[in-house]
Amino acid sequence: MAKKIVITNEIRKLRFFANEMTQQQLAEKVGASRQTIISIEAGKYSPSLEMAFRIAEAFNVKISEVFDYEVKGS
Amino acid sequence: MSYQEKKSIISIVTGLLILAAYFTYTYTKYQSGVVIEGDLKFWATSILVFIGIGIVATIIIQIIFHILLSVAIAVQAKVKDESCDDKEIEKTIELEMVSDEMDKLIELKSSMVGFGVAGAGFMLSLVAIVFNYSPVVMLNIMFASFSIGSILEGFTQLYFYRKGINHG
Numbered sequence: 001m002a003k004k005i006v007i008t009n010e011i012r013k014l015r016f017f018a019n020e021m022t023q024q025q026l027a028e029k030v031g032a033s034r035q036t037i038i039s040i041e042a043g044k045y046s047p048s049l050e051m052a053f054r055i056a057e058a059f060n061v062k063i064s065e066v067f068d069y070e071v072k073g074s
Numbered sequence: 075m076s077y078q079e080k081k082s083i084i085s086i087v088t089g090l091l092i093l094a095a096y097f098t099y100t101y102t103k104y105q106s107g108v109v110i111e112g113d114l115k116f117w118a119t120s121i122l123v124f125i126g127i128g129i130v131a132t133i134i135i136q137i138i139f140h141i142l143l144s145v146a147i148a149v150q151a152k153v154k155d156e157s158c159d160d161k162e163i164e165k166t167i168e169l170e171m172v173s174d175e176m177d178k179l180i181e182l183k184s185s186m187v188g189f190g191v192a193g194a195g196f197m198l199s200l201v202a203i204v205f206n207y208s209p210v211v212m213l214n215i216m217f218a219s220f221s222i223g224s225i226l227e228g229f230t231q232l233y234f235y236r237k238g239i240n241h242g
Contacts, residue, residue, distance in 0.1 A: 024169065032174040035076040035235065044238025045176050 004072040007046045011037070014059045014066060029058040077143065077170050078177055079235050084139050086228035088132050093221045096124045117210050121217050128221075143170070179241070180234040188227030195219015 015021045023037045030037075030051060039045035040055075047055065056063040100120055103109050109116045147170055148163045199215040 027172075028169060031172075033076070033078070033172045033177065034169075035078060036174050036176040039176060039238055042238070046240055048175055048241075051175060 006043070006070045006072050008043065008068050008070060009040065010066055010068075011041045011055065014061065018059055026055070026058060030054040076235065078173075078180075079232060080143070081136075081139070082228045082231040082235070084135060085132070086225055086232075088128075088135050089221060089225040089228065092124060092128045092131060093218070093225070095127070096120070096217070096221075099124075112208060112210065114209055114213070117213050121213060124217075140171075143167075176239065180231055180239055183234065183239065184227045184230035187230045188223040191223035191226050192220045195223065 011026070015023070015026060023041070024034050027034045027037045031054070032051065036045065036047075040047055052063055052067055056066045059066065100109075100117070103116070103120075144167050147167050151158050151163050151166050195215055195218065198219065199212040202211045202215055203209065
């Protein structure tokens with residue numbers, strides 16, 4: 001059975017360091033709804049690769065600085 | 075509560091009202107003795123009429139919901155900042171109602187639930203015929219399962235918006 005991968009992110013921290021960017025402002029930049037940004041931040045939704053790149057671009061960082069993953073289970 | 079959640083609740087309430095109206099109407103007619111048990115024409119007509127009412131009611135309720143929501147957003151924006159102009163308000167409304175990949179995924183997964191219930195209802199209606207129930211029972215099972223499928227679709231959407239969703 002495939003191991004479970006949990007995707008984590010640093011969006012909250014990156015928003016804080018980007019002049020305390022609001023979730024709404026980030027949503028506008030990446031073309032998503034605020035609800036989606038809230039879900040991504042809370043780890044309730046894993047975005048598509050395209051949106052993940054757009055989020056990284058919004059902060060002007062590499063995608064690996066925004067998203068990481070943990071392998072769960074044996 | 076987000077725009078999408080409100081939209082799902084509106085869809086659930088509309089579905090419930092239509093289903094309740096259908097059963098109230100047909101049950102009252104049946105109880106009053108106006109309709110005989112095997113009158114397929116009456117049941118088919120009632121179902122067709124209520125499908126029509128359902129479509130029209132859904133459209134009207136969605137329009138009213140969007141108007142009220144837009145007004146509420148505009149008022150909220152004006153209260154927050156009196157100097158904001160119409161363009162800014164329009165932009166705020168558009169942003170509130172934006173639909174993205176998560177919405178599409180939730181819509182897809184919840185519609186699978188809706189179709190699943192409708193499909194199961196169709197099978198059940200066939201089973202009812204196999205076990206010698208009247209075609210009226212078959213018609214009602216089919217109508218109820220399609221309606222309940224649509225209502226459950228709304229509940230599934232709400233669930234995914236609250237609990238989150240993953241690909242696969």
